[in-house]
Amino acid sequence: MPEEKIEWYHEFINTNYKPKNDDVKALFYYEPAENITPEDAIGRVASESSSGTWTTLTETPKLLPKVKAYAYRYDSNYVRIAYPRILFENSSVPGMMSGIGGNIYGMKAVKNLRLIDVELPLDYIKDFKGPNYGSDVIKRIFKRKSGPVTSVVPKPKLGYTAEEHAKKVGYAVWKGGIDCVKDDENLTSQTFNKFEERVKLLAKYRDKAMKETGQIKDAFINVTAPDLKELEKRVKLVHDNGFRYFMIDMVVSGFTAVGTAVQLAYDYDMAIHGHRAMHAMFTRNPKHGMTMLFFAKLMRLIGVDQIHTGTGVGKLEGSAESIMAMEKMLMQQEINEIENVRLHQKWGKIKPVLPVSSGGLHPGILPAVFDIYGTMDIGLQVGGGTQGHPDGIEAGARAVMQAIEAYKQKTSLKEYAENHKELRRALEKWGSLKPI
Ligand code: CAP
Ligand code: MG
Numbered sequence: 049m050p051e052e053k054i055e056w057y058h059e060f061i062n063t064n065y066k067p068k069n070d071d072v073k074a075l076f077y078y079e080p081a082e083n084i085t086p087e088d089a090i091g092r093v094a095s096e097s098s099s100g101t102w103t104t105l106t107e108t109p110k111l112l113p114k115v116k117a118y119a120y121r122y123d124s125n126y127v128r129i130a131y132p133r134i135l136f137e138n139s140s141v142p143g144m145m146s147g148i149g150g151n152i153y154g155m156k157a158v159k160n161l162r163l164i165d166v167e168l169p170l171d172y173i174k175d176f177k178g179p180n181y182g183s184d185v186i187k188r189i190f191k192r193k194s195g196p197v198t199s200v201v202p203k204p205k206l207g208y209t210a211e212e213h214a215k216k217v218g219y220a221v222w223k224g225g226i227d228c229v230k231d232d233e234n235l236t237s238q239t240f241n242k243f244e245e246r247v248k249l250l251a252k253y254r255d256k257a258m259k260e261t262g263q264i265k266d267a268f269i270n271v272t273a274p275d276l277k278e279l280e281k282r283v284k285l286v287h288d289n290g291f292r293y294f295m296i297d298m299v300v301s302g303f304t305a306v307g308t309a310v311q312l313a314y315d316y317d318m319a320i321h322g323h324r325a326m327h328a329m330f331t332r333n334p335k336h337g338m339t340m341l342f343f344a345k346l347m348r349l350i351g352v353d354q355i356h357t358g359t360g361v362g363k364l365e366g367s368a369e370s371i372m373a374m375e376k377m378l379m380q381q382e383i384n385e386i387e388n389v390r391l392h393q394k395w396g397k398i399k400p401v402l403p404v405s406s407g408g409l410h411p412g413i414l415p416a417v418f419d420i421y422g423t424m425d426i427g428l429q430v431g432g433g434t435q436g437h438p439d440g441i442e443a444g445a446r447a448v449m450q451a452i453e454a455y456k457q458k459t460s461l462k463e464y465a466e467n468h469k470e471l472r473r474a475l476e477k478w479g480s481l482k483p484i
Contacts, residue, residue, distance in 0.1 A: 056104045057091030065120040067130040073167040074129045074148055075391055079160040079335065089158050090127045094119040097152045098131055126164075126388060139175040141303045141346050149338060163338035167391040168349070177310060178398030179353040181319040183379065185402055186425060189292050189319060190227060190264050195424050196452060197354070197402065199228040199268060199321075200445065201431040206234060210241045214249035217441055221434060222257035222265045224445025229254075230429060231270035233297050233325035243269075243282060251289040268295035268321035276308050283309065287316040295321040298347055298355075299329075310351035321404070321427075322352035332365060340366070341374045341390055347401070348378055354402035354427050360420040363408025363483040368420045375403050375421055402427050408483035409433050411451035411461065411474040418455055428452075438473050447474035 067073055080089035095101070098117035115135055121128040137143035153161055186192055202208050202217035218229040229250060237243035247269055254265045271282035271294045279301070286294045296309050306322075313320050330337035340357070347355050357374050358366035373390050377383050378401040383393045403426050405417050410433025418424050430448050437444030450471040454464035465472035 054103055056100055056102070057095050058087060059091075060094035060098070060100055060116060060118060061087055061091050061122075062118040062120060063122075065118040065130060067120060068132075070133040070169045070171040071130040072133060072136065072144070072148075072169060072172060073391065074131065075164045075166070075388070076127050076129065077125055077160070077162040077164055077335065077388070078127055078158060079125065081157050081159045084157045086122065086124055090119040090122050090129075092155050092157050093127065093152050093161065094129045096155065097129070097147045097150060098135055133169060133171060136172065138172075139177075141307070141350055145303065145346075153336075160333075160335040162334070162336050163342055164388065165339065165342050165345070165391040165393075167393055168345075170394055170396050173349065173394075173396050173398060176349050176398065177314065177351045178348060178395075179320070179351045179401055180310075180313050180317065181353045182399030183354075183402040183425060184399065185293075185319050185353055189266065195456065196426050196428040197228065198226045198448065198452070199230040199427065199429045200226050200434045200448075201230045201232045201429060203232075203431045203435050205232040206238065206241075208241060210245040210249050213241060213246055214253045217435065218250055218267070219253040219257055220441040221445040222254065222263075223261060224434075224442040225261075225263070225449035226434075226445045227264070228266045228268055228293070230268040230321070231295055232431075233270065233272075233323045235270055236272050244285060247285050247289050247291075251291070254290075266293050267291055268293050270295045270297065270323070271309070272297040272301050276305060279305060279308060280312060283312045283316065283318070287318060291318070293319045293321055295323055296352075297325050298322045298352065299324055299326040299343075303346070303350070306347065306350050306352065313351070313353070319353040320351070322347055322355040324356045328365065339370075341370065341377055344374055344401075345377055345393070348395075348398060352401065354404050356406055357403040359405045359407050359409055359413075359417055361409075361413045361416045361482050362406070371403075371420055372422070375423075375426075378403050379423075404429060406431075410436070410478045410481070411447045411471055412478045412480045413482060414448070414451045415455050415461065416480075424452075424456065433474075433478070436477070437470070438477055439470065443470045443473065446470040 094117045099115045117131040119127050119129050200221040250267050258265045269286050273279040331340040360368035360371050381395045385392045406429035409430045434444035447470040450468045
């Protein structure tokens with residue numbers, strides 16, 4: 049009796065396959081489990097992320113050949129898989145991620161699996177809105193030609209009442225020249241600092257600071273909520289209090305919530321500040337999970353206007369190279385491939401996103417951040433590095449603005465500090481320390 053074929057996986061490998069223009073093309077890093085061949089591993093990844101299952105089937109739909117993904121190029125650690133466009137619902141990132149980021153991560157045959165990047169065809173991209181403002185926030189909200197959008201998070205992260213948050217820190221940093229007060233990622237609506245109260249008080253002190261400084265001021269208020277109805281209420285409240293922005297924790301809120309937030313941003317003509325808290329749970333291990341670059345790409349696609357992308361010199365993990373690769377991916381309309389780091393991508397009409405550098409920054413290392421990003425057109429958040437200033441919060445804000453001005457004038461911080469006391473005092477405390 050002929051031996052019956054039980055497994056179906058190898059049919060999802062085809063090295064003769066030429067990807068079509070409208071295929072979705074993914075690049076994975078993979079490691080097969082012990083005693084598993086590369087083919088056994090990648091066949092499973094291509095199959096289980098598209099239309100296959102563990103065994104041959106007795107009956108299949110006619111459409112099957114059109115919904116099979118193929119591993120079309122691979123070596124012992126990298127595989128490229130082409131997915132037919134029709135596998136994915138239009139303009140639904142959750143729909144796509146449940147396939148290419150789904151069950152395959154738990155398969156016994158795969159020891160490690162990391163989604164590096166996905167080249168999205170224009171035919172897929174065209175149904176997405178992308179950001180309402182994107183990097184145009186600099187011109188359209190702050191009425192400046194270029195230069196960073198600055199923000200400060202009250203520190204300690206939690207503990208201030210709404211009044212202290214808005215007055216003691218918010219008003220002080222606005223007065224000191226900073227554009228925006230930013231909620232911390234874990235501040236939502238605590239008993240001691242309720243959302244509604246904070247929004248109203250921030251609006252009051254924003255108006256006062258705007259009147260006194262003649263500058264445009266705003267806030268990144270965290271609308272992250274337990275459910276979408278509450279999220280909607282929070283965005284409305286922020287909008288009704290005259291803010292042009294709101295902030296969302298993109299990962300903990302999830303793709304659907306970010307999609308809803310983007311709809312609201314268009315409805316109210318607002319911009320979204322995207323905080324990435326929790327991303328490192330799946331982006332940090334270089335062998336498993338997915339890259340921050342691809343997560344940021346998904347956020348550009350859905351429509352977040354500015355996204356945390358790291359510092360390269362601050363307290364959080366993330367190399368200068370990976371930041372540069374990500375910054376180009378967010379800012380340009382066509383991106384070239386960097387081997388095993390990112391794929392080619394065309395963005396069509398989707399606007400560029402403003403990258404945000406944050407985490408352990410202080411005036412002494414801001415020039416290094418601008419050097420890494422290769423531009424001053426970024427978001428810059430300085431929390432502890434403002435409020436740890438020896439002469440207080442407003443002086444800390446001034447020191448940040450002086451460091452930015454020095455870089456703009458191509459003057460060294462040391463030289464600029466000779467006539468700028470706040471910067472001098474900041475440098476006396478921190479020098480060019482790179483926090484760990
Ligand atoms: C920074 C921060 C930001 C992180 C986020 C914090 O505070 O407020 O949330 O920078 O990291 O809570 O750590 P400091 P990333 O300025 O006081 O360090 O941008 O890398 O996602
Ligand atoms: Mg924070």
